[in-house]
């Protein structure tokens with residue numbers, strides 16, 4: 021007879037093997053990288069914007085699981101909604117009925133972007149993007165998608181076709197017909213549109229890679245150009261959406277921007293259940309689903325499942341009750357202003373940018389001779405090593421988790437849960453100041469560690 025499955029027992033018995041299991045059965049480079057930079061921790065518990073290791077040490081999360089933990093971890097309202105939906109034993113995913121939760125969540129989402137009408141639910145950000153690309157191509161009858169240099173829209177093949185970095189694309193060709201444009205360049209957009217084969221232009225209102233914002237007026241002017249050429253504006257709000265930038269959607273920062281399709285995912289389910297949503301105009305959906313024969317022409321087996329929908333409804337309700345968007349704006353402003361005040365103090369710090377709780381910290385070439393030679397050595401080995409040198413002590417010494425904002429970039433991106441408070445902001449600023457003090461002293465452990473990073477970078481060439 022088989023033993024009854026018990027998750028607690030399994031974790032108690034085998035949890036300690038986590039890194040070995042990962043090395044043996046999953047992407048072996050992850051544990052290797054974590055060992056190299058000393059990030060191979062054992063986190064045991066999490067709540068809100070914090071998690072704790074086995075010794076009870078408290079870590080501040082400035083990464084939010086790449087943005088999925090918008091409400092922080094284990095929000096009690098989302099958690100209760102998930103317990104409730106499991107306890108309800110719903111007849112979910114029969115596939116030949118209409119359940120109430122997807123309609124209710126779609127209604128709520130549309131209320132936040134009233135110029136849109138309909139929603140397709142998938143299971144991830146990249147699937148939300150794939151849906152938008154397919155819908156744009158079908159609705160316009162044209163093949164080509166435009167996107168921005170350095171864009172990131174996910175890593176499945178369609179989304180990869182609109183990825184602005186060779187490092188991700190190399191070796192996976194041929195991809196879809198596509199063309200990259202510099203972010204903010206309207207002439208380049210107009211030139212491509214004149215060729216007559218463009219279905220749409222996909223854009224992150226603030227690019228995740230490097231935290232670069234579309235210049236003022238750009239999205240609105242792009243929209244006008246696109247519509248003149250019967251092409252669609254697709255806003256990828258997978259990272260920027262649901263309050264992160266201090267507006268519900270980042271495209272709403274400016275009046276008059278009304279994308280034809282909007283992609284949402286990450287924090288929509290409070291980080292608990294994979295989810296993605298593509299919001300669009302009625303005519304686009306009516307074209308794709310133009311007859312009963314085409315009812316399943318675009319669908320996903322797990323799409324609109326009850327757990328994801330229940331979590332989504334709970335998340336949107338919490339966002340309203342707890343004024344999450346306003347908190348993101350207030351804490352983002354506070355954090356950005358405290359960090360901006362440091363730019364003049366530290367020669368290695370060159371820029372603070374972003375909006376709400378999506379903040380980029382950029383490092384640049386120092387002026388003083390002593391630091392410049394060290395900086396140049398790092399740059400020669402690999403661009404982005406200095407930012408890595410900052411991320412490491414932030415975790416090791418100050419127990420704050422951050423990330424370098426993309427390969428070969430001297431930028432750290434802060435995307436904490438939107439529930440962070442003044443204490444979290446102060447803790448980050450204090451820790452960052454201490455790390456910058458260390459870096460500017462020109463000696464010590466931090467620069468010692470740079471030798472390990474340089475060796476690693478050279479070995480990886």
Ligand SMILES: Cc1ncc(COP(=O)(O)O)c(C=O)c1O
Nearest residue numbers: 144145146172173174228258259
């Ligand atoms: C702007 C943007 N679009 C799409 C994606 C892909 O989302 P997922 O990882 O859920 O496929 C991401 C992920 O980071 C993203 O930042």
